[in-house]
Amino acid sequence: xxxxxxxxxxxxxxAHHIPDMEIQKPYQxxxxxxxxxxxxxxxxxxxVSRYWHILDGGLHEETVKGLGVVGQQPILEPNTSFxxxxxxxxxxxxxxxxxxxxxxxxxTQETFQVEIPxxxxxxxxxxx
Numbered sequence: 001x002x003x004x005x006x007x008x009x010x011x012x013x014x015a016h017h018i019p020d021m022e023i024q025k026p027y028q029x030x031x032x033x034x035x036x037x038x039x040x041x042x043x044x045x046x047x048v049s050r051y052w053h054i055l056d057g058g059l060h061e062e063t064v065k066g067l068g069v070v071g072q073q074p075i076l077e078p079n080t081s082f083x084x085x086x087x088x089x090x091x092x093x094x095x096x097x098x099x100x101x102x103x104x105x106x107x108t109q110e111t112f113q114v115e116i117p118x119x120x121x122x123x124x125x126x127x128x
Contacts, residue, residue: 001013001014002014002015002117002119004114004115004116004117005040006040006114007040007041008039008040008041008045008103008112008114009037009038009039009040009041009045009101009103009114010037010038010040011035011036011037011038011101011114011116012035012036012038013033013034013035013116013119014033014034014035015031015032015033015034015119015120015121016031016032016033017029017030017031017121017122017123017124018030018031018032018087019123019124021087023089024089026091027089027090027091028090028091028092028093029089029090029091029092029093029123030087030088030089030090031087031088031089031090031095031121032085032086032087032088033085033086033087033088033097033119033121034083034084034085035069035083035084035085035086036081036082036083037074037076037081037082037083037101038076038079038080038081039076039077039078039079039080039081040079041078041105042078043078043105043106043107043108044075044076044077044078044105044106044107045075045076045103045104045105045106046073046074046075046076046103046104046106047068047069047072047073047074047076047082047101047102047103048067048068048073048101048102048103048104048111049065049066049067049068049101049102050064050065050066050068050069050099050100050101050102051063051064051065051099051100051101051102052064052065052097052098052099053097053098053099054088054090054095054096054097055095055096055097055118056090056091056092056095057090057091057092057093057094057095058092059091059092060091060092064099069084069086069101070084070085070086072084075106088121090121093122093123094120094121094122094123095120095121095122096118096119096120096121097116097118097119097121098115098116098117098118098119099115099116100113100114100115100116101113101114101116
């Protein structure tokens with residue numbers, strides 16, 4: 001588990017290797033991750049967009065960006081959270097993801113970004 005805090009937002013990431021997942025070649029490994037976003041501010045915010053940088057075993061890099069997460073642009077009232085799960089296929093048994101979310105403060109209409117430092121995607125056998 002990885003936990004990242006700013007004064008406004010807290011982000012918790014839990015990543016797992018899914019060993020029996022059927023995936024298309026050239027990918028050989030699949031990782032799932034669950035992210036919980038907590039609004040620590042006193043104003044409502046909306047998650048507007050995401051940006052991910054995925055490094056696959058140091059050999060392959062990919063950028064993923066788009067509106068919201070898993071088809072949603074959730075609104076988080078003060079002291080409420082939003083949790084979602086997604087996944088990432090990879091060619092190697094280890095890698096990492098990093099990126100940021102862009103939020104809209106619904107009270108001020110100002111946007112701000114929250115960085116998500118790199119977190120590991122590693123198979124259990126690669127950890128040994």
